[in-house]
Amino acid sequence: MTSSTGTASRGAGAEATTREIAQQPRLWREVERLVSARRASLEEFLAPLVAHENLRVVLAGAGTSHHVGQILATTLARRLGRRVEAIATTDIVADPHGSFAQDVPTLLVSFARSGDSPESVATTELAEQCLSECHHLVITCNSAGHLARTHAERPKSQVLLLPAESNDEGFAMTSSFTCMTLAALLTLGGTSYDGLGDRLAAAAERVLATVDAKAHTLVDQAPERLVYLGSGALRGLAAESALKVLELTAGQIVATSESSLGFRHGPKAIRNDNTVVITYVSNDPYTRQYDLDIVAELLEGARPGGVVTVAASTAGLPEESTWLLEGLEDVDDAALALPAIVCAQLIGLYASLGLGLTPDNPFPSGEVNRVVQGVTLHRLRA
Structure with missing residues (x-):
């Protein structure tokens, strides 16, 4: 990001966002290596689930993390030959009985930069309450996050931790968004995507230059x-x-x-x-x-x-x-x-x-936060 690095560095409070946009090609190559190294254990976890003809895959996240699911849903449905839907965690928490109306074997794929948003863990717990059979694939950028820690040792869960640098310090999700998208595509799309990370990284390098x-x-x-x-x-x-x-x-x-x-x-x-x-x-x-x-x-x-x-x-x-x-x-x-x-x-x-703003924190008053605050979680009654 030749010219942008210089420009952004002259703007107060743009250093993290600038760095996190520019680092994406390198991190995508790292994500591809990471998924490749985990391929055997991930396949062992996923293969029996995908074998269910009535398996439902729910891609869950809030805000930018929900957009990950929206981008992936139709492609993964074709690749897996199974029902794949993107549902925002905010919708699941507000209406779990509607989101999980059909009690079928479900793979809940949770996307979370920090894993500390109130809806992240609540969604996985509500799925357990509403469904007889639910397995969890957690794709997150924060090993210390509540979501990663909650599912680390659960037998029906797999946690895929992405490179620490993908846990953006800036307000807006940039490298976290693209790393989670790529990780899910490589993990659930299968070996047909081998080498894709490097191709996309090379293309992104050209984008940054042109x-x-x-x-x-x-x-x-x-x-x-x-x-x-x-x-x-x-x-x-x-x-x-x-x-x-x-x-x-x-x-x-x-x-x-x-x-x-x-x-x-x-x-x-x-x-x-x-x-x-x-x-x-x-x-x-x-x-x-x-x-x-x-x-x-x-x-x-x-x-x-x-x-x-x-x-x-x-x-x-x-x-x-x-x-x-x-x-x-x-x-x-x-x-x-x-x-x-x-x-x-x-x-x-x-x-x-x-506009004279600080991209790393466009809301210095705290009106909008990097990790959502102010959510009261209410108890779900059967």
Whole structure:
């Protein structure tokens, strides 16, 4: 992250966020080695579960950790041939009987940066209360977290601890998000993804080198609103991208997300003359058509710089406004999301600095916290 490191270091309170964006390619390679070393024990744990024809896999997390599940759900459903759903821990805690309405064998995959958010452990306990057979795969960045410690010795649990550096010190989840996404994809997607971590890392290194200046240029336009669009797995990526802007700018820039098709059904009303719409373009040939359609529609009468696309190929897209994820034309969209999110992380970082904020802690008053506080957990009665 050549130019960004220099820029961010001049902004007070940006050091951790800058470092944690830049370290991702190195950490992804480390995550791939980690999963490979654990492959035998993970397979021993997962194989009997996946053998259940009626197995339900629930991908659980809150905020950014929920977006991990949203990105992975459809890809893992195809790979496993089983029912896979992403449900926010906040929804599970609020309505456990609804979330676990069917008492079927369940693998609950919990994503947590710290593992200390009140809903993290509560979700696993509620699953135990509601289900006759529940197993847990905990993917977390904090060995000392409540979630990791709770499940470390349980016979129906496996804890996958990610590199300590992935436990971001900055307010916004960056390397923790991508490391958890990659770890789950490699673990649950099987050996067909061998070597993927290195490919994605190389692509992200190119993004850091080539997109940095483009992110600066976008932020220099001082947009009032940012809209992220994506289809399928990239819908979750769009949601995470919008959240990064909201978090890092302390809500001073309005940011939202939608699917490429869904944008026309009302949400398009957010667009004004000072809005930038960023569309993540799918690698799936069928899905890609809908992304190209909305891009073409948005470009009609758009001001310069008002429409940006992020894609692995420029086919059917205007090259001048496409941020290219080179060398990834053949990967699943869930994998494409990892280098793509780096674009949004850079935008959020520079937007924060441009507003005179401190990206490492955009809420110095403590109004919003790195680890959620203020949640009262209520007892579930049978």
